[in-house]
Amino acid sequence: MGYCLIFDSVSLTLLVIVAILFACYVYNLRKNNLFRRLGIPGPSPIPLLGNLLNIIRKGLYLNDIEMVQKYGNIFGTFEGTIPVIILSDPELLRKVLIKDFHVFTNRRILKGLTGPLEHGLTMLRDDAWKNARTIVSPTFSSAKLKAMHSLIDQIGDGYSKRLLEYADKQEMFDVKLINSQYTLDNIASSLIYLISPRLTSYLGSKGYTLLPTDSMNYLTLLVNEVLDRRRHRIERRNDFVQNMIDHEEEIHNEEIKEQSNENIQQWSSLKKTLSDREILGQALIFLIAGYETTSTLLSFFFYVMAIYPDIQEKIYAEIQQQLGSDEITYDKIHQLVYLDMVINETLRMYPPVLRLERIASTSYDLGEYHIPKGSIIGVPIYAIHHDPAFWSDPEEFIPERFSSTDGGKRYSMTYLPFGDGPRNCIGMRFALFEAKIAIVKALRMVEIQRCEKTEVPLQLGKMKILSAKNGIIVRVTRRSQ
Ligand code: HEM
Incomplete structure (x- = not known):
C-alpha cells in the first residue's frame, strides 16, 4: 500500500515534469515559429540559444553584415529565446525612429536593473522618459x-602631457588607455565635481568595465554628496549636474524655451522637475553612455591617423x-571642416554602438508585415554603415563622402552613429566637442605613427560596443614647433 503511494507520487511528479517540459517545448516551438507565421524571413533558431551561436562565433558586427x-x-532573429526584428530599410527606419515615434518610444528594459x-x-x-528628456x-x-x-x-x-611623455620615451602604447582616462575624467568632471584622479584610478583598477556594483555604490555616494552641496548652495560649478539643478529652478517661472527637437515641444505639459534620485540616475547614465563610446571614437581616430599619414597632415x-x-573654443572648433569630415567617416567605418533598438507599443504594419505589440526592432548600425547598397566602396576610408557637396546626397537613415529621432543620443554634441578638443591638443603636440605592433587591418571585438580585439598600438613623436 505504502509502496504504491510512493510509486504514485513519484510517477505523478515525473508526469508533471514531463508535462511541463512538453509545454515548454511546444511554447518554444510556437515562439520559434513566430517569424515564419508572420512571413518574415530569417535564420532558423535552435532551442534556447536561438541564433546566438553565430554572434558568439563571429561577433555582432560580422553576424549583422552576413x-x-x-x-x-x-529579417527575424532570436537572441536566445527573445525574438528581434533586424531592420535596415531606410524608409521603414524613418517611420520607426521618427514618423511613428509614438509607437516606438521605448527600448527594452534590462531585467534585474535596479537602483538609480x-x-x-x-x-x-x-x-x-519624455519628462526627463525635456x-x-x-x-x-550650445x-x-x-x-x-x-x-x-x-x-x-x-x-x-601624457602623449608627450609617450613621445619622449618613444614607447609603443595602446591608445585605449589614455583615451579612456581622458573621457572618464571629462565626463566625471563635467558631470559632477568629483576628484577625478581618485575616480579614475579607482575605476581603472577595476578594468574600466561597465561599472560593477561596488563602483556603482561608490559613484552613487559621491553624486549624492555633490547634489547635497549644490542644493544647499555650498558650491557651484558649470557642469551637467549644476545645469540640471539650475534648469529645474528656472522652469518654476517660465516655460521651456530652448528645445532642439520639435516633438519635445509638445511635452511641455509634463512634470517639470527631477527628484535627486532621478538626477542621480541621469548622471550615472551619462557616465556609462558617454565614457566608453567617446573613448572608442578617439581610439579608432588614432588608428586612422596612424595608417593614413596624409589625412593626419591635412588635419x-x-x-x-x-x-x-589660439585657444580651442566651441565656436572655433566648427571652423575645422576637414576634421569634421574625418570624424564622420571614422564614425561610419567604426561606429562605437553596433546596434540600437526600439519596442513597438502596439501592433504595427512594418512594410508588408504585421508585427505584434511588444516586437523588438534592432537596428544594425555597423551593417548599415558597411552596406554597399548605401555606400560606394564601404571598406574604403573616404572622408570626402561627408563634404558639403557629397554629404547632401547621403540618405540620412543610412548614417546612424548617434541614432536618430527624438530618442537619439543626447550627448552627441558634448561627445564631438570633447573629442575635437582632444584631437586638436594631441595633433598640435605629436605626430601619431604606425609601428610594428599596429595591427592592420584591425580585428574587431565581438561585443555590442565596438572594440579592437588586440588593442590599437601606435607610437607618437613630438612635432617640431
Ligand atoms: C562618440 C560618442 C557617442 C556615441 C557614438 C553615442 C551613441 C549613442 C547611440 C547610438 C544611442 C542610441 C540612440 C538611439 O536609440 O536612437 C545613444 C543614446 C544615448 N547617449 Fe550616446 N553616444 C555617445 C556619447 C554620449 C555622451 C558623451 C553622453 C552623455 C554625456 C551620451 C548619453 C546618451 C544617452 C543618455 C542616451 C539615451 C538617450 C535617450 O534614451 O533619450 N552619449 N548614444
Whole structure:
C-alpha cells in the first residue's frame, strides 16, 4: 500500500515534469515559429540559444553584415529565446525612429536593473522618459557646452602631457588607455565635481568595465554628496549636474524655451522637475553612455591617423591655418571642416554602438508585415554603415563622402552613429566637442605613427560596443614647433 503511494507520487511528479517540459517545448516551438507565421524571413533558431551561436562565433558586427546580405533589409532573429526584428530599410527606419515615434518610444528594459540606473534616460519609458528628456535636454545646449569649455580644456592639457611623455620615451602604447582616462575624467568632471584622479584610478583598477556594483555604490555616494552641496548652495560649478539643478529652478517661472527637437515641444505639459534620485540616475547614465563610446571614437581616430599619414597632415595643416596657437573654443572648433569630415567617416567605418533598438507599443504594419505589440526592432548600425547598397566602396576610408557637396546626397537613415529621432543620443554634441578638443591638443603636440605592433587591418571585438580585439598600438613623436 505504502509502496504504491510512493510509486504514485513519484510517477505523478515525473508526469508533471514531463508535462511541463512538453509545454515548454511546444511554447518554444510556437515562439520559434513566430517569424515564419508572420512571413518574415530569417535564420532558423535552435532551442534556447536561438541564433546566438553565430554572434558568439563571429561577433555582432560580422553576424549583422552576413545576415543582412543573406536575408535583406528586414529579417527575424532570436537572441536566445527573445525574438528581434533586424531592420535596415531606410524608409521603414524613418517611420520607426521618427514618423511613428509614438509607437516606438521605448527600448527594452534590462531585467534585474535596479537602483538609480532605473531612472536613467536610456531605460525610462513613455511619459517618464519624455519628462526627463525635456528637463535634461537644455543641459546640452550650445550655451551650456560653451560654459563647460574650460573644464574640458584643462583635462585636455593633461591628455597632451601624457602623449608627450609617450613621445619622449618613444614607447609603443595602446591608445585605449589614455583615451579612456581622458573621457572618464571629462565626463566625471563635467558631470559632477568629483576628484577625478581618485575616480579614475579607482575605476581603472577595476578594468574600466561597465561599472560593477561596488563602483556603482561608490559613484552613487559621491553624486549624492555633490547634489547635497549644490542644493544647499555650498558650491557651484558649470557642469551637467549644476545645469540640471539650475534648469529645474528656472522652469518654476517660465516655460521651456530652448528645445532642439520639435516633438519635445509638445511635452511641455509634463512634470517639470527631477527628484535627486532621478538626477542621480541621469548622471550615472551619462557616465556609462558617454565614457566608453567617446573613448572608442578617439581610439579608432588614432588608428586612422596612424595608417593614413596624409589625412593626419591635412588635419594638422587645417588646425594651423584656422586656429594657429589660439585657444580651442566651441565656436572655433566648427571652423575645422576637414576634421569634421574625418570624424564622420571614422564614425561610419567604426561606429562605437553596433546596434540600437526600439519596442513597438502596439501592433504595427512594418512594410508588408504585421508585427505584434511588444516586437523588438534592432537596428544594425555597423551593417548599415558597411552596406554597399548605401555606400560606394564601404571598406574604403573616404572622408570626402561627408563634404558639403557629397554629404547632401547621403540618405540620412543610412548614417546612424548617434541614432536618430527624438530618442537619439543626447550627448552627441558634448561627445564631438570633447573629442575635437582632444584631437586638436594631441595633433598640435605629436605626430601619431604606425609601428610594428599596429595591427592592420584591425580585428574587431565581438561585443555590442565596438572594440579592437588586440588593442590599437601606435607610437607618437613630438612635432617640431
Ligand atoms: C562618440 C560618442 C557617442 C556615441 C557614438 C553615442 C551613441 C549613442 C547611440 C547610438 C544611442 C542610441 C540612440 C538611439 O536609440 O536612437 C545613444 C543614446 C544615448 N547617449 Fe550616446 N553616444 C555617445 C556619447 C554620449 C555622451 C558623451 C553622453 C552623455 C554625456 C551620451 C548619453 C546618451 C544617452 C543618455 C542616451 C539615451 C538617450 C535617450 O534614451 O533619450 N552619449 N548614444
